[in-house]
Amino acid sequence: xxxxxxxxxxxxxxxxLNADTAWICExxxxxxxxxxxxxxxxxxxxKTLYDYRRGDFDLGSAWxxxxxxxxxxxxxTGFALLRGMPRADTTVEEFELLTWAIGLHTxxxxxxxxxxxYLSAVRDAGTTYRAAGGRGYSSSAxxxxxxxxxxxxxxxxxxxxxxxxxxxxxxxxxxHNVMVAEHPDLAELLHLPYHFSRQQEQAPDExxxxxxxxxxxxxxxxxxxxxxxxxxxxxKIEGVPPLDADxxxxxxxxxxxxxxxxxxxxxxxxxxxxxxxxNHTTLHSRTEFEDHDDPALKRTLFRLWLAxxxxxxxxxxxxxxxxxxxxxxxxxxxxxxxxxxVRHGYETRAAADLGMxxxxxxxxx
Numbered sequence: 001x002x003x004x005x006x007x008x009x010x011x012x013x014x015x016x017l018n019a020d021t022a023w024i025c026e027x028x029x030x031x032x033x034x035x036x037x038x039x040x041x042x043x044x045x046x047k048t049l050y051d052y053r054r055g056d057f058d059l060g061s062a063w064x065x066x067x068x069x070x071x072x073x074x075x076x077t078g079f080a081l082l083r084g085m086p087r088a089d090t091t092v093e094e095f096e097l098l099t100w101a102i103g104l105h106t107x108x109x110x111x112x113x114x115x116x117x118y119l120s121a122v123r124d125a126g127t128t129y130r131a132a133g134g135r136g137y138s139s140s141a142x143x144x145x146x147x148x149x150x151x152x153x154x155x156x157x158x159x160x161x162x163x164x165x166x167x168x169x170x171x172x173x174x175x176h177n178v179m180v181a182e183h184p185d186l187a188e189l190l191h192l193p194y195h196f197s198r199q200q201e202q203a204p205d206e207x208x209x210x211x212x213x214x215x216x217x218x219x220x221x222x223x224x225x226x227x228x229x230x231x232x233x234x235x236k237i238e239g240v241p242p243l244d245a246d247x248x249x250x251x252x253x254x255x256x257x258x259x260x261x262x263x264x265x266x267x268x269x270x271x272x273x274x275x276x277x278x279n280h281t282t283l284h285s286r287t288e289f290e291d292h293d294d295p296a297l298k299r300t301l302f303r304l305w306l307a308x309x310x311x312x313x314x315x316x317x318x319x320x321x322x323x324x325x326x327x328x329x330x331x332x333x334x335x336x337x338x339x340x341x342v343r344h345g346y347e348t349r350a351a352a353d354l355g356m357x358x359x360x361x362x363x364x365x
Contacts, residue, residue, distance in 0.1 A: 009077050010078045010173045011177060023069075023077045028084070034060030035098055049119060079265075082276065086272065100119055103304040106154070107151070107308035111333045113336055115336060123301075142287050151279060151307055153276070154304040155276075155277075157269040160299055165268075169264070171281065171282060172222075173281055175258050186254075189250040190214040194251075195212075196230040196231055209240055223280040225318065308354075309355055311328055311331075313325060329360075
């Protein structure tokens, strides 16, 4: 196995990001005014998020800046930071709707859990990360490096924690190159199937776990999918083959590589920031945090998982997790246990607005 071409900007190091900051996109005052005006004009207390359409929100001068950030995650580093979203004098409801509005212009939102929710508030709800049904976004724990279950993740920041909660991102392409160069035998093992738990959130037609290699290729392009917490949870599920010592050594080494200071970019998101990640070329993590006592000040972010209309083909081995691996299809997410006609209708309308094929869901609605 050979390293991936180091000339691709997706194979970055911390030094590369510091030298070329094209991945940081700044909104100006006019863009902020346009975004907030769009949300306040469209907002209707009688509507749910599923009722809104892409055409309801004219993002004006903000959209070219957002589009530049989206292009960066698709053809550049796979990682972008949008700075300066309207946050001052913005209610949490307005900020949430603004996040959804950007999503409507970007792709079809994907469900994120057992309740089949399409937008998640990232807050400490007291859940246990390492539990069989644990999720990191609703805890205050330090997280393992992982990918989320969709092509693209948008994370907008409304409030920050009292302390901690720092975000870390590493190029999975660079990490793969390091593994190939330093541990070629272990790198080969990362291309074999591993089993991951669905954390008790599986849809009616899904089992409690699924197989997926950590690295695989589609059309000659390297893709990654990794979640240590779900791997460890799966090892406790009946029917999952136990990992042998060599495969454990492979994932242990990968996790160490991901945290090397030269590869791991650390940042503190500020209120009004939006972090955008390509889940196929980056992995991310977060440090533990201590929150405020005042509920109005507690750490609050909003997360969207998206299937964009210009997504590439994915490896065939991704199908158990993504359901569809074809380019430009509605795929990924955690279908959960509440998929219904309302959600199906949202997906159908959102896909039509973006020129995408209608959703192909095996669940009866």
